[in-house]
Structure formats: C-alpha cells, structure tokens
Amino acid sequence: MHNGSSxxxxxxxxxxxxxxxxxxxxxxxFVLPGRxxxxxxxxxxxxYFLASDFNPAQLITYMFMHSTQSFAHIFFNMFSLWMFGMTLERTLGSARFLFYYVSCGVGAALVQELVWALTWEDTMVGLLAxxxxxxxxxxxxxxxxxxxxPDGKTxxxxxxxxxxxxxxxxAVYGILLAFGMLYPNAPLYMFFIPVPIKAKWMVIGMGAVEILIGLSEAAGKADGIAHFAHLGGMIFGFLIILYWKKKGTFHGSY
Known part of the structure; x- marks a missing residue:
C-alpha cells in the first residue's frame, strides 16, 4: 500500500x-451503450467548422476523448503524458504546464481545421464520383x-x-517537442532500437515522419490518423517554448 501511494x-x-x-x-x-x-x-x-455538429468547445473537448476500438490509442498517449509530462510540469510549474498542454491541443485542432478546409471538397468529390x-x-x-x-449548404x-x-x-506531441527543446541531450530508448537516442534527434525524427505520412495522406493514402494535427501540436509547442525562452521564463540550464 505504501509503494502504491508513493x-x-x-x-x-x-x-x-x-x-x-x-x-x-x-x-x-467504452461502457455506454452504442448510441x-x-x-x-x-x-x-x-x-470541421462548417459541419452541422461543430461547436467551438470541441477545440478542447476532443483532446480528452480516445478511440474505444483499440486500447493502444489511449495507452500510448497517457504513457507519453506520464513519462514526459512529469518532468515538464516540474520544470514549467503546474499552471504554465497546463496552459502549454491545452494550447498545443488547441493548436493541433486549428491545424486540423485548416487541413480539412483545404481537402474536404476533394474528399467529397471523390466519394460522390x-x-x-x-x-x-x-x-x-x-x-x-x-x-x-441554402438547402444545398445544409x-x-x-x-x-x-x-x-x-x-x-x-497535445502529447507538443509535450515531446518541449522535452526535446529543454532536454535535448537526454537519452531516450525506443522499443525497437537497443541504443539510446538523444531527445532532440528523436523529436526531429518524429516530426519528419509525421510530415511524410501527412503528405502521403494528402496524396490519397489515408490511414485514419490526424498526422497534421500532431504536427500542429509540435508547431504551437515550438512557438510557445521559443517565446518563453526569449522572455527569460526559464531559469538555469536545461
């Protein structure tokens, strides 16, 4: 009991x-009946903001929901939040960490909205055809x-x-980005690579992978994952951390 509480x-x-x-x-x-x-x-x-079911609160609420079709979706997000979030919260302070987390999530949502704005017509044209x-x-x-x-718009x-x-x-990709910026030389281990990788290289690699997959999505090879939203979280996170660094928010060497 003591170990669990600790x-x-x-x-x-x-x-x-x-x-x-x-x-x-x-x-x-997961437990609620289907409907x-x-x-x-x-x-x-x-x-998408032109959809009939859109409401502005979704820019925040969406980041607290995960697919019930696979436990992996929520597991990897929460595992990453636990692993890197603890260090970042201690570095930034709880209030600033919460602001950063939510801002990255909202930023990711805005980027996803932009992607939909650029692609929805082509998607619907393809389905209609x-x-x-x-x-x-x-x-x-x-x-x-x-x-x-009017009826057509409806x-x-x-x-x-x-x-x-x-x-x-x-939001989690934003956290990974922040960790890579604040602790660039921290050694990280990936499941399929037996040697440690510096955090900065892992973050750059993840960003590159998301760009490549996102571009392949745009070319019609969608896998059902919002890769550009992941990039959006990283972009907003980068801008926030850069601003805080220039303002001298951080003290000491990280």
Missing part, C-alpha cells in the same frame, strides 16, 4: 489529473452548385459530419 504521490497534480480525466472519459465512451457512446463522441469530438459512377468534374460541379443554395453541412478527430496526440 508512486501516485510522485506524479505532479496536473499530469495526474489529465491522465485521470482521459481515462474516465474513455471508460464512459450514447457514439453520441458522446459526436458531441465532444472535433468536427465513386458511389454515383460519375466523373470528377461533374461531381465537383454538383458540390459547388449545392454550396450556392446538406453539405450534414455530410461534413463525417470529418471527426479525437485524442490527446496533438
């Missing part, structure tokens, strides 16, 4: 509460005609509800 007491409060909240929401989504569980995701998951056996120019003309009428808004993303990955 373990949890060593986790800083914001990191601990973020993990608890994410687990509670995931369990609620209620789906409804929770539809309400809190991030939608495929399921109605028409060519792409005809499908695109039909979509644009719908967007020119129909499009309903169909745009297919674009939904959930998960803390954007």
């Amino acid at each position: 373990f949890f007491s060593q986790i800083p409060p914001v990191t601990k509460n973020l993990i608890i909240i994410n687990l509670i929401v995931w369990l609620a989504m 209620l569980g789906t409804g929770l995701e539809n309400f809190g998951g991030l939608h 495929k399921y109605n056996a028409i060519d792409f120019p005809e499908a695109r003309e039909y979509i644009r005609h719908l967007m020119s009428t 129909a499009i808004a309903q169909n745009l509800n297919m674009f939904v993303t959930i998960g803390a990955s954007g």
